[in-house]
Amino acid sequence: MTYRVIQWATGNVGVHALRGIAQHPELELVGLCVHSEKKAGRDAGELCGIGETGVVATHDTDAVLALDADCVSYMGATDFRLNDAIEDMCRILASGKNLVTTSFVPLVYPPAVIPQIRERLESACRDGGTTLFCSGIDPGFSPDALPIALSSLSERIESIRAQEIFNYATYDQAETLFEVMGFGKPPGHPAPLLLPGALTMGWGPSVRMVADALGVTLDEVRQLHEVVVADAPFEIPAGKIDAGTVAGLRFEVQGIVAGEPRIVIEHVTRLRDDIAPHWPRGNGPGTYRVVIEGMPSMRCDLDIGFRSDDHNVDGCVASAMRVVNAIPQVCRAEPGLKSWLDLPGIAGRGALR
Template identity: 40%
Template sequence: MKKLRVVQWTTGKTGTAAVRGMVGHPALEVVGCYAYSPDKVGRDVGTLAGIEPIGVAATDDVGALLALEPDCVAYMAYRPDFDHLERILESGVNIVTTMYMLAGPGYGEDVRDRLAAACERGGSSLYASGVYPGHAAMTVLAASAMCSRIDRVSLLESLDMSGYENEKMFRAMSIGLDPDDPAAPGMIEANCGSFKEQIRVLARALAVDLDEIRFTAEFGAANADTDFGFMKLEKGQIAGFKGVIAGIHAGRSVIECRFVWKLGHDMTPNWPVEEGYLLEIEGVPGVRVRLQPLGTARFDGAVTTAMPAINAIPQVVAAPPGIVNHADLPFVKGTHLLTRVDER
């Protein structure tokens, strides 16, 4: 089979997982890589991803990457560069991304319209996914086909995050602040913007008109000074959250994205964690789906975030131009992976 040519856009935690997922993939080939950090320019992409060299050097030259005529860019930057996104799309190159706020107007109506117009000019598609938001919602939509009536849909991500070494992200979420800090609620809500897009995508898929989307959260405080190796917390500082993003229809919560995120387990309140995802449909019949790792290992968050986007690349390349969501595509699955020859 002719492999689809893919450019990986940055090699942070999620980006390196994407590279490892594509190397040896029967349908995909990494042909280029955008480096955000100057110290990564010129280095082999395999080396950056912690595997053997693959003969592809990272660059910060956007023009050179587009000249490779890739079929798709796997865009996994820490923050979006809308000029880059527009340039890629209007050049005719499709994008899959784990930045779920790009699924709708999360960055503003003007940004969505700008990117949609770039898709039309280039005949390209933009698709946002991940595990949650993203793949968990695809799973609950599949389960909804069993029902004759649906009263409420809820998705819960419940995890101890201490195995995910990302101090920059945690500090931006307000971890380490005093629970009474007035900035804390706004910081965690800002980091849940992608879930608001997930609510809108689910509402569209289930043909529900929403009146509003509400956000509530509470904070857990560390019971003792703790050194996690990659960051430290002091007693009394924010160490976790429990919250709900709710889509409201006729005064009632009908679609909910829930989260329990904890950095360790020594905090008050000390909410239990599922170490995975709990998807529930209240209705006839009621349905519960649990996504958890096999055995005692935890999910690798970088892998489970990257691969729903990577595995969607063939469908996205074949999709009509525009911003497409998982309800717009043929069902994304691990096609080819049972016969994959691992070259890592």
């Protein structure tokens, strides 16, 4: 059976989902929704670098919602338009189409999403008899599904630390880097991601997902961060980093058990490889690492794009395919908000070709 799928948004992640859907043997691309005026009217294949598909991009959301489709793959922006993105998702779900998404990352573990948003989405699922699944590589895989899978090898666990150790210099998203994460701003600038509770909102659900899978009760979830500044100005594709402004960011979201941080997600984000040499280092510019202390002790390194020109592109492909590959299972699932704990069998069917 093939499932009829609409791609919604073609940004850094969405463009790869579009290509993934068009090439997937169990999926048929039947629609494409874009926000950009410049992309409307163009063939989907042209936008994602494959041959003509016959599917033409539109920014008429009502026309998209009227299409006959089993699922929408939604990768619309969420920075500074969270309410609009949730509204888009509710309209899609209520229209009778299942939804996979990388947008609004706390949805990787719906039980930990703030009730006002969770209840809106649950209500839309009930109205449409539909299912929502949110994932990606981080969160969605490396700090939650991967440690949970590794924990199946454990007799005893003292601590779990899941790290993203990445150089973001080639991440083509100026607004996220500068306005949301605070790169290129003076230290102490109130970047939205670093405000009290924001990191916990983003990655806390992954900590909760690991804790729940392990049957552990968390006392609380805490966040901390530190930054380093550039000692000299330099350029990245998204803009300029002045001397004295933020060029490196390290944060932790900590699941506290019996007063100790026992389940920790850590991101080490540099814009140049030589920044903050005292912070953890990966094997190259893009490493996801899970360290489990206990019996046995384990370290698992996932080097994304290890032989690619741009590991950030590979990371976006991985995030997109994590949800595209889930579409057949999501379409077969019972209605409601699902996490990977509900749909553990996701695999890259058709990817070996």
